Amino acid sequence: xxxxxxxxxxxxxxxxxxxxxxxxxxxxxxxxxxxxxxxxxxxxxxxxxxxxxxxxxxxxxxxxxxxxxxxxxxxxxxxxxxxxxxxxxxxxxxxxxxxxxxxxxxxxxxxxxxxxxxxxxxxxxxxxxxxxxxxxxxxxxxxxxxxxxxxxxxxxxxxxxxxxxx
Numbered sequence: 139x140x141x142x143x144x145x146x147x148x149x150x151x152x153x154x155x156x157x158x159x160x161x162x163x164x165x166x167x168x169x170x171x172x173x174x175x176x177x178x179x180x181x182x183x184x185x186x187x188x189x190x191x192x193x194x195x196x197x198x199x200x201x202x203x204x205x206x207x208x209x210x211x212x213x214x215x216x217x218x219x220x221x222x223x224x225x226x227x228x229x230x231x232x233x234x235x236x237x238x239x240x241x242x243x244x245x246x247x248x249x250x251x252x253x254x255x256x257x258x259x260x261x262x263x264x265x266x267x268x269x270x271x272x273x274x275x276x277x278x279x280x281x282x283x284x285x286x287x288x289x290x291x292x293x294x295x296x297x298x299x300x301x302x303x304x
Contacts, residue, residue: 163181
């Protein structure tokens with residue numbers, strides 16, 4: 139295991155060094171749970187974010203959209219297409235799972251959004267939906283040139299009757 143661990147640590151250090159040299163890397167790494175490997179893989183897969191007109195085209199390119207079987211007026215959707223870069227898709231899924239499990243404070247709004255989907259549709263669907271949203275966030279960081287700023291979590295307002303009793 140020692141030789142393998144040395145090779146892995148060398149590879150991690152090399153990827154970290156390459157990710158630091160690219161000025162786009164720190165912008166991608168500002169997104170919660172995105173590390174140097176995910177940032178480097180996303181940069182390698184996407185290269186130029188301006189070639190996608192909409193984030194939905196990026197989702198399709200990464201294979202994060204449902205497969206569709208349509209005939210006449212019948213429309214059936216199944217699992218995701220898994221087209222495109224499998225490693226990048228897998229890394230985005232892992233980032234989504236990490237956000238749901240680790241609860242990073244910067245990603246609380248994303249986590250809350252995904253948990254609402256999980257309550258309605260199930261955890262696997264919520265994980266893929268969160269991965270799609272993360273792909274959109276990452277491509278926006280590449281297009282806009284800004285770092286990630288976490289959205290504020292909206293807490294539900296108490297009913298008016300509860301406010302009157304205070």
